[in-house]
Amino acid sequence: MSNKLNHSMSLASPDGYGITTTQKIAVALGSVGLFIMILAGVNIDFPNRSLYLTISLLSIVGGVILFSNQAYLTKQEGIQNDGVWFKSISSRGILGWITGIILTAFYIVLYFYPHYLGLTPDGQANTGVISLFDPLSYLLSGNPASQWFVYGTLYTVAILAFGYKFMLKYRHNKYQLLRTGSVMFFQLGFAFLIPEFMARLNGDGFNLPYYDLKNIWPLNYYNFDQYRINDFINSGTLGMALLIFGVASIFIITPILTYKYGKRWYCSWVCGCGGLAETAGDSFRHLSSKKVAAWNIERWLIHTVLVFSVIMTTGLVYSYLSKDASKYWLDADYFLIAVGLFLTLIFAGTMLFKRHELAKDAKYGAIGYAITILALLVLYASDTTDHVFYIKSGTLRSAYGVYIGSLFSGVIGTGFYPILGNRVWCRFGCPMAAILGFQQRLFSRFRITTNGGQCISCGNCSTYCEMGIDVRAYAQKGENIVRSSCVGCGICSAVCPRGVLKLENDSMNGRINSKDVLLGNDVNLMELMNNK
Structure with a gap:
């Protein structure tokens, strides 16, 4: 048996990072699920749509699970830089651009040309990909599928499957496991199942609008449109309760939770947009600009x-x-x-x-x-x-x-x-992130504290900050991070090899400490430390 000898002395290996045989099988398995949807997209008439939809979704989920098991369970716990800047898909290489183009094209078709997915006028049977999802839609809501049901299903499947991958990758960190489980729960229950079940309540004289309970204005900018307000009012007690809940979420619930926990309670624990970004988008978090x-x-x-x-x-x-x-x-x-x-x-x-x-x-x-x-x-x-x-x-x-x-x-x-x-x-x-960021900056107890004396300037924290914050610059000065844009995902803390960063909820005193740190010679250091 002969092994190829690698003569490179580079600490950051210049070699390409391939995938194992098991991972190739996983990719093939997921491709089977996507191929079934492609066949449906060209109007192949499946004899049993329920069966083929099940096979398609299970193949995709199974492929992700198999790939993830091989990628992370064969290694020790903890975060390693496994050459993300040397992989084509995660370093803006050809695979990355191809993936971006495919995703962009899908969204353009979804939003502006849904008839290409098989959406038909009211009263006519769906065709294409949308018809493949009809059985599941009838099961949940009693209605035929729409492009939004297809999107919601795929969105939920992506968060669940890639959420599993995320939990394996960060299995050494309890905080990451809890918040990932939270976004998976809220997406499956509040964003997908509950609104579909609510649609079954609709009938003559009762038309409760589609309502994702965790979507708060202004993220759901449509919630106060006239047709929705009318539907809420006409739906009696339940409709009025949902309307009042929507208003209370803006002026009562959101400020209280942001004061106690920062915007992370929503952006990293509840929000579906953040949930997809954290799970399916985890491989691309280092691409955010820090300029x-x-x-x-x-x-x-x-x-x-x-x-x-x-x-x-x-x-x-x-x-x-x-x-x-x-x-x-x-x-x-x-x-x-x-x-x-x-x-x-x-x-x-x-x-x-x-x-x-x-x-x-x-x-x-x-x-x-x-x-x-x-x-x-x-x-x-x-x-x-x-x-x-x-x-x-x-x-x-x-x-x-x-x-x-x-x-x-x-x-x-x-x-x-x-x-x-x-x-x-x-x-x-x-x-929504803008409002929560304003609240977090001015009156939240949340901050990320830093221990500058322990920082070795490795740069992992800044590299993996998905919000483009130069975390290392704060850590080197021992300055608390209270940026409005910080979503409290905690990845900077998870990838730090020295335990420099810590997510905390504490008093407002000493929370914003930039001047104290930068002008350290002009303050009483013992008094400063006692205040913190």
Whole structure:
């Protein structure tokens, strides 16, 4: 028996990283499942769709499980850098670009050309891939499948299968196991099964809208559309309870949980977008840009989307309150005044009590506030019957849904995983992340503490930060990490070989300590340590 001798003296091996025979079998098994869907896509008529759908989904899940077992259970626990920058799929190589193109094409077809997937007008039988999912849809909700049911099923399967892979990879870390189990639970139950079961309740005079209970405005920007509000009201006690829960989630539940645990309670433990990014997108987390320029774009872009979402939602609600005032208990003008006063209260309180913590970002906050208030004044002066800001209300809503809800969150946010990293949407576009980040920055007990004396500057933390934070820069100074964009995934702590980083919930005192650390010669060190 002869072995090929590797003469390379490189610490980071330049050789390609292949896959084992078992993993090749796993890839072939998963390909069988995908091939069945491709056959369905070209209108192959399967004699038993339930059987072939089951075979397809089980083949995909089985392939991922088999591949993951071989990849991680044959090694010791802990994180090793297994050449992620030398693998084509995870280093923007040819496989990465091919994967990105395929994902992007799928999202474009899903959002804009669902008839290519087999969606037909109401009353006609589905064809193609969508028809393959009809049996499962009838089983759960009693209705034929739609492109969104197909997407939801594949989305859930991806989180469950790749969640298993993620748990094997990080099996040495209890925090990672718990939060991954959490996102798998919420996706399967709250995002997939419960809404489908709720659809069975619909009937004559009772039309409860599709409702993922964990999706909170402004992430579900459509929740306060007129048709949904009408359906909630017409559905009696249950509908009103869901509507009240949606409002309470925004103003009560979210701030309390963010104060106690930071935005990680949602972004890393509950959210479906974050769940897919953490599981299926884990292999691409190191691709997120750590440049200051990317950080500047992030801060402008995500808050621009938030301002757009606030203005659009306010305008839409105001338009139908004005047009059909007798149907709703809330007066349109009072609603507009309440929104303006609420935003003013938030802005004034922030400037009065937290101005020094925002630093130069306070100027950007003032710009956003001014634009929003100006928009409310324009709204008050416009024709509210059919127009919002002199634009047809349907056009405004449609534009937001296409450019933000579809192109940004779907096509770019997920399709570009292999190119820009796994948290493109969460980092640059999600308005929910913007709100939670604002709350986390200003009044959350959460922070990542650092022990600069133990840092060896290996860079693992910064490399694997999916939100583009240069964690090492904070660790080297012993500075707490309280960035608005931090989702508290804890991977930086999991990959640190020295235990430098720790996720903590503590008092607000000493939480933001950059000045104390940078000007260490000007402070009483014993007093500083006692305060922490």
